Amino acid sequence: MTSVMTPPSVKTPADYIESVMVSVKAKNPAEPEFHQAVQEVFESLRLVLAKHPEYQSSKLLERIVEPERVLMFRVPWFDDQGNIQINRGFRIEMNSAIGPYKGGLRFHPSVNLGILKFLAFEQVFKNSLTTLPMGGGKGGSDFDPKGKSDNEVMRFCQSFMTELQRHIGPDTDVPAGDIGVGGREIGYLFGQYKRLRNEFTGVLTGKGLGWGGSLIRPEATGYGCVYFANEMLKSKKQTLEGKICLVSGSGNVSQYTIEKLLDFGAKPVAVSDSNGVIYDPDGIDRDKLAFVMELKNVKRGRIRDYADKFKKAIFMPTDVKLDHNPLWNVKADCAFPSATQNEITAKDAANLLKNGVKLVAEGANMPSTLEATKMFLDAKILYGPAKAANAGGVATSGLEMAQNSARLSWTREEVDDRLHKIMIAIHQNCYETAEKYGTPGNLVNGANIGGFLKVANAMLDQGLV
Numbered sequence: 001m002t003s004v005m006t007p008p009s010v011k012t013p014a015d016y017i018e019s020v021m022v023s024v025k026a027k028n029p030a031e032p033e034f035h036q037a038v039q040e041v042f043e044s045l046r047l048v049l050a051k052h053p054e055y056q057s058s059k060l061l062e063r064i065v066e067p068e069r070v071l072m073f074r075v076p077w078f079d080d081q082g083n084i085q086i087n088r089g090f091r092i093e094m095n096s097a098i099g100p101y102k103g104g105l106r107f108h109p110s111v112n113l114g115i116l117k118f119l120a121f122e123q124v125f126k127n128s129l130t131t132l133p134m135g136g137g138k139g140g141s142d143f144d145p146k147g148k149s150d151n152e153v154m155r156f157c158q159s160f161m162t163e164l165q166r167h168i169g170p171d172t173d174v175p176a177g178d179i180g181v182g183g184r185e186i187g188y189l190f191g192q193y194k195r196l197r198n199e200f201t202g203v204l205t206g207k208g209l210g211w212g213g214s215l216i217r218p219e220a221t222g223y224g225c226v227y228f229a230n231e232m233l234k235s236k237k238q239t240l241e242g243k244i245c246l247v248s249g250s251g252n253v254s255q256y257t258i259e260k261l262l263d264f265g266a267k268p269v270a271v272s273d274s275n276g277v278i279y280d281p282d283g284i285d286r287d288k289l290a291f292v293m294e295l296k297n298v299k300r301g302r303i304r305d306y307a308d309k310f311k312k313a314i315f316m317p318t319d320v321k322l323d324h325n326p327l328w329n330v331k332a333d334c335a336f337p338s339a340t341q342n343e344i345t346a347k348d349a350a351n352l353l354k355n356g357v358k359l360v361a362e363g364a365n366m367p368s369t370l371e372a373t374k375m376f377l378d379a380k381i382l383y384g385p386a387k388a389a390n391a392g393g394v395a396t397s398g399l400e401m402a403q404n405s406a407r408l409s410w411t412r413e414e415v416d417d418r419l420h421k422i423m424i425a426i427h428q429n430c431y432e433t434a435e436k437y438g439t440p441g442n443l444v445n446g447a448n449i450g451g452f453l454k455v456a457n458a459m460l461d462q463g464l465v
Contacts, residue, residue, distance in 0.1 A: 013049035017042045020061045031114025037121045044448035047437040069093040073163045077155045089160050091139035094120035097458035101137030104178030111142045125451030126387040129426050132398035145180050157188035165193050170201040176397045177206040202404025205397035214400035216415040222256025224392015224423045229361040231427035232382040240264035244332040248272050249339035250296050250303050253363045257336050270327050273303040276317040277327040324348050331355045338363030346371035353379050362386035388430050388447040395422045
């Protein structure tokens with residue numbers, strides 16, 4: 001019998017995962033989001049390690065959870081009153097096995113090392129799924145652009161880039177935007193990079209169309225998420241036509257999710273921001289969406305103004321005492337969480353299922369807690385995890401990099417067509433991988449395993465680095 005038993009020095013896959021998880025928590029204390037992201041991927045990898053003992057013997061999990069480089073720096077700047085302000089800047093260069101580091105910059109007071117490590121870890125597998133040659137990274141600052149003048153944002157961005165520029169480059173690390181970093185911020189960051197390095201290269205994505213940006217880039221995360229949802233429904237011989245949809249958030253991802261849902265004949269009925277939720281039983285049509293875009297992108301106002309303009313809409317202010325988000329307690333067919341991490345708790349997931357939601361496609365990064373994810377999988381609804389469903393944004397960033405490298409600019413139709421094909425390919429990869437590893441329909445396993453295999457094999461090919 002001894003030949004069948006695992007030798008004492010070699011752990012079973014479950015024990016191996018458990019021991020690495022213990023070490024991750026010990027080495028990275030006070031980083032719950034990072035622990036959560038690692039745990040979710042590791043749960044899926046149990047199925048892989050049994051078939052691939054070489055990953056265990058080469059300590060691949062220990063290597064993949066350790067960033068290749070972590071940068072943290074001081075960002076001093078002057079506000080409009082001439083006072084000195086100090087923020088923290090970060091860049092996590094997580095994994096470059098399949099290409100240069102790629103991932104957004106987030107400017108938000110909640111930014112800390114743990115949140116950026118979780119985002120960078122997710123990004124590695126998401127970028128792997130896109131079919132494009134991109135590694136994973138993430139960065140940002142605890143700077144809050146809300147309520148700041150354009151000059152203050154510019155001075156902050158210039159100070160931030162003065163340090164970051166020595167660590168990035170078109171073949172090294174290509175940052176993009178994320179929460180709090182839109183076209184304005186990318187412009188200021190790029191201008192300072194160009195000034196310091198004396199070169200015009202595709203070092204950032206999300207640039208202005210007149211200077212190296214790509215058509216469809218602002219729309220890509222939202223569009224891609226809806227394309228992915230459509231593929232999930234197709235696998236059940238259904239469509240989005242007439243489906244009532246809940247969309248959280250009101251930023252770039254939410255806006256273009258709503259736009260693409262309208263293209264598919266669906267009926268979006270909700271948007272939100274940090275102050276509260278709008279529920280519009282009549283549906284958000286193109287005119288109402290135009291109002292939201294003007295309100296958020298130009299006036300930088302609050303979503304409650306929607307209810308003043310459209311009288312049938314109901315505004316529910318944020319109530320910290322509530323144990324659930326009222327947005328997820330509305331009768332609907334589909335949910336598109338597009339705001340921020342962990343916005344869907346177990347209670348919210350229970351409300352969604354109770355109200356008949358049959359599809360959840362994640363536009364934000366890790367918007368569902370581990371308990372909520374488990375509830376969706378147990379209920380056997382169509383569930384598209386973030387690293388697959390929202391990969392359209394970074395996929396189009398990859399297309400922007402390709403256009404920059406070739407000094408070319410593609411048409412809107414060409415970029416949209418490539419994006420659509422990439423989302424179809426991602427769904428197919430997740431769907432087929434889930435079947436291959438014995439969990440048909442479980443796209444969480446499909447995405448985690450599909451993303452992991454490509455990176456893991458590249459790491460093995462490149463030796464112990």
